Amino acid sequence: MLKFFVKKSFKTIATAVTFGALSFSACAQETIKIGLVAALSGQSAKSGEAITRGISVAIDEINANGGVLGRPLELIRRDDESNPSKGLLAARELIQKEKVAALFGGLDTPVSLAIVPLVNSLKVPFIGAWAAGTPITRNGAKDNYVFRVSAxxxxxxxxxxxxxxxNYQMRKPGMILINNPWGESNEIGFKKALKKRGIAYTGIERIESSDLDVVPQLTRLKNQGTDVLLMVANVAPSAQVVKSLDRMGWDVPIVSHWGPAGGRFGELAGANAHKVHFIQTYTFTDENSPKGEQVWNALKNKYPEIKTIADVTPAVGISNAYDAMHLTALAISKAGSTKGKKVRNAFYQIDNYEGLIKTYQFPFTKDEHDALGPNDYVFTQFVDNKIVPIK
Known part of the structure; x- marks a missing residue:
């Protein structure tokens, strides 16, 4: 009798444990998973950190208000190491194994371009929060699942x-571009913009992420009479341009894409980092808008290491990701589902959202998958390792 009782008790306990595990599993599946593939290590790690912070603050706000479709959002991240092959593998894992409802991209255009065919094939919304390559959203796909809140x-x-x-009365620009698809995208854009204005460029020079000296390329541009450098590169090569100019003693204006904002540019470029004027979509200041102050306070509360504006460099990653996460949540809510096609179509139904960068009015249409336009940019520079607007 005792033996029977003990066996029955163990069976009851085992059943309870199994039921508990199943209940826990069911609860775990109740979250709506949001994926992020970005640079979380290396010289561009600050970009991945910024995007993570922007998404996380937005998710906190959304979950505090009941989540989406009555379910909390959960962020799952993977490091692409700024490598297209690794980014593609990470994206596939998040979509097929983790079953994310939407996937966010990071800093690097080549990584995003590698992911685009996959998301269009698997019909999962892919939201660009930083990479600016024109073909990312304008990819020619008949069934396009790629959206962007970025430049x-x-x-x-x-x-x-x-x-x-x-600002510089430029007449003889020279281009110095990273040797990858992002550089190629901007070469096309620069040529088009210059041709429209009847301005001829002096030359186009390529640089690699691994370059430790770009004096030869800069010397050729100098000898051709370049009066302004139009630069497109991420942190490390951009810093090498500044240091190489210092070695040459060539004081030429540098007007840059936002690559320098993606990491430790102020530290790597040295004392003349401030000479690079680069574009952003948003930057925190000492006098933020009410929305900016709300997000700024949320950042400080969530990340105690943030004490000054310098600690949120780069703000562009935070702001783009924050607005993009809220817009994605709105799309899922309007879709009433996490099914990829329904969510994609619901992006077109978003009519109004008061964001951090701006108030969005019908930000996406079937023909326009970019939420930000030419009036949504500001110019900035590094001052004391802090990104500040140019007055």
Missing amino acids: VDELVDEALVNYAIN
Whole structure:
């Protein structure tokens, strides 16, 4: 009798444990998973950190208000190490294994371009929060699942050329571009913007992420009479341009895409980092808008290491990701589902959202998957390792 009782008790306990495990598993599956593939290590790690912070603060706000479809959001991250092959593998894992409802991208255009065919094939919304390569959203796919809350190279190049003409009376620009698809995207944009204005460029020079000296490329541009450098590169090569100019003693204006904002540019470029004027979509200041102050306070509360504006460099990653996460949540809510096609179509139904960067009015249409336009850019520079607007 005792033996029977003990066996029955063990069976009851085992059943309870199994039921508990199943209940826990069911609870775990109740979250709506949001994936992020970005640079979380290496010289561009600050970009991945910024995107993570922007998404996380937005998710905290959304979950505090009941989540989406009555379910909390959960962020799952993977490090692409700025490598397209690794980014593609990470994206596939998040989509097929983790079953994310939407996937966010990071800093690097080549990584995002590698992911685009996958998400269009698997019909999962892919939201760009930083990479600006024009073909990311304008990818030619009949069934396009790629959206972006970020800059667009073609529009940025127009803004950079205008800035250089208005502030430096540029007449003989030279291009120094990273040797990858992002550089190629901007070469097309620069040529188009310059041709429109009847301005001829002096030359186009390529640089690699691994370059430790770019004096030869800069010397050729100098000898051709370049009066402004139009630069497109991420942190490390951009810093090498500044240091190489120092070695040459060539004081030429540098008007840059936002690559320098992606990491420790102020530290790596040295004392003349401030000479690079680069574009952003948003930057925190000492006098933020009410929305900016709300997000700023949330960042400080969530991340105690944030004490000054310098600690949120780069703000562009935070702001783009924050707005993009809220817009994605709105799409899922309007879709009433996490099914990829329904969510994709619901992006077109978003009519109004008061964001951090701006108030969005019908930000996406079937023909326009970029939420930000040419009027949504500001110019900045590094001062004391802090990104500040140029007055």
